[in-house]
Amino acid sequence: MATEPSDSAELVLAFLAEAGDEVVSGEAISDKLGLTRAAVWKHVNALRARGYRIDAVPARGYRLAEVPDRLTALELRPLLNTHDLGQVLHAHEELASTNDRARELAEEGAAHGEVVIAERQTAGRGRRGRAWISPARKNLYFSAILRPDLPTARAPEVTLVASLAVCDVLRQAGVDAGIKWPNDVLAGGRKIAGILTELAAEPDRVHWIVVGVGVNVNARAEDFPDDLRGEATSVLLERGEPAPRALFAAACLTALEGWLDVHEEQGFGPIREAWRERSVTLGREVRVRVDDGELAGTAEDIDDAGALLVRTASGLERVLAGDVRLLRPR
Amino acid sequence: MATEPSDSAELVLAFLAEAGDEVVSGEAISDKLGLTRAAVWKHVNALRARGYRIDAVPARGYRLAEVPDRLTALELRPLLNTHDLGQVLHAHEELASTNDRARELAEEGAAHGEVVIAERQTAGRGRRGRAWISPARKNLYFSAILRPDLPTARAPEVTLVASLAVCDVLRQAGVDAGIKWPNDVLAGGRKIAGILTELAAEPDRVHWIVVGVGVNVNARAEDFPDDLRGEATSVLLERGEPAPRALFAAACLTALEGWLDVHEEQGFGPIREAWRERSVTLGREVRVRVDDGELAGTAEDIDDAGALLVRTASGLERVLAGDVRLLRPR
Known part of the structure; x- marks a missing residue:
């Protein structure tokens, strides 16, 4: 610990x-x-x-x-090249959910950059309360506590920031990864990483943001439930050899801090640009399930607040929240 | 209870x-x-x-x-003309802060519309952690738990919605009230009510919003600390006679629900319009303390996200978060 x-x-x-x-x-x-x-x-x-x-x-x-395939402070700390992220590390063999634990710590006053990591989650969660399959000692599950100086309306940007970091580390590991709006990371059309961001705020100021990251690193096909097998993949499955999880985790935290620094110093502009370059959504025909129905069209761009702009038969629609389905293979 | x-x-x-x-x-x-x-x-x-x-x-x-000057469910319930708000009422003689208690209840799963009210707060809070003076049995302190179906970027709108409700009830009570951006309610240039909104969310979906409302109803000048006396006022001070707090509380909840319904059904358009009519900020010379400095100019409008638009020497600035000082008396 x-x-x-x-x-x-x-x-x-x-x-x-x-x-x-x-x-x-x-x-x-x-x-x-x-x-x-x-x-x-x-x-x-x-x-x-x-x-x-x-x-x-x-x-x-x-x-x-x-490096040993263990995710404790002893292994991770020396691998980190960060000023804040992961310098305080809460490493657990098992947690219900790293996000839940990180939220508790944040409410108790944990500092910017503290990270919760677990070998296994018994109740891992994805966006909107969906389950995240979290087998032991195969993958990566961590949550970073951030205290950015941001108005709440800009909090969604941090989700895109995190997706850049994860995408970059996957690419460095030789995986052809891309980002599906807002923050799923795909390889070969299948989900290889997910990001769950939760926050507490006043309307004009974020108190804390917890960025939870799940990366399928060394999971094999049989580690996924039958109904997910066609939709999920892993670093191992994509490149045919396992990846050292400790190095991978350290690389993620380093990359995340790097992009967070860019975001803090230069705002959303360079994030938007980098996100566009890594997007597998833009230019594609999509269907978006929004709260009051469904929307079909071409994903044209993201705007300066990170919202998805979809060109539909009736004009340009701005999507702040929704589930995107990509219609034609890339 | x-x-x-x-x-x-x-x-x-x-x-x-x-x-x-x-x-x-x-x-x-x-x-x-x-x-x-x-x-x-x-x-x-x-x-x-x-x-x-x-x-x-x-x-x-x-x-x-x-009506008796008590704020228990027994007094309040029959006065409420709402479908949700305050139908479950948590009434306390004393709390540290109604917002703190409401946030706990929200985390424990409290439903949309549950309201926490107290005769006295021992650690009442305003925006950004500032103290809110909360003498016993003089004023109104309540917090409503809301579960709107809103993307997080739109959460700030709810603060403006709440300010409309409080402003309207004060006007009905004969106080010449107006709203200072984003959500302070003033009378004669002094603060008569404040709103503290806190929320938990994913970037694309609000989990809950707690809207805390403090109204100086029957406070006398001597109830405010010396250093606040020139900046604070109350219904009693403004109109020379006390107001029945239970009726006032019920009117606030009814008005809040009314404006929330408008917001849910028609979006931010009518809220923005109503806010403009009640604003004491627009058209005024202002100084805005923002995170990285200060900004001076004319408060021109609020935009379709509720941000304040200030015309400065160097152009139109959009303020998402900041403290506004009004320069010339109205």
């Missing part, structure tokens, strides 16, 4: 993690961290004993080849 | 309350309620025993002259 203080072994791990697939020389590590070469060697061995696979490449240095 | 079932005495009371200052014939009451004239007489006397002053006007009928 508690976040551990960084020791030198964690600093070495962080350095290796930041280098990704690159080989890092022992000298670079010892220079950067002010450690002797012998100390670096000792820490590398300590990390190996904790389950990290670190390749030693003769005459070149070290490469982080594999 | 509990809401009482209506008995015939309450029906008689409701009938008289609906007539307002009008005299109602005993015959009309007995016809309408299917009671004998003797039964009506009995109920009128029972009501008098409970503290209601009911004048008998010879050869004409009855008139409700005064």
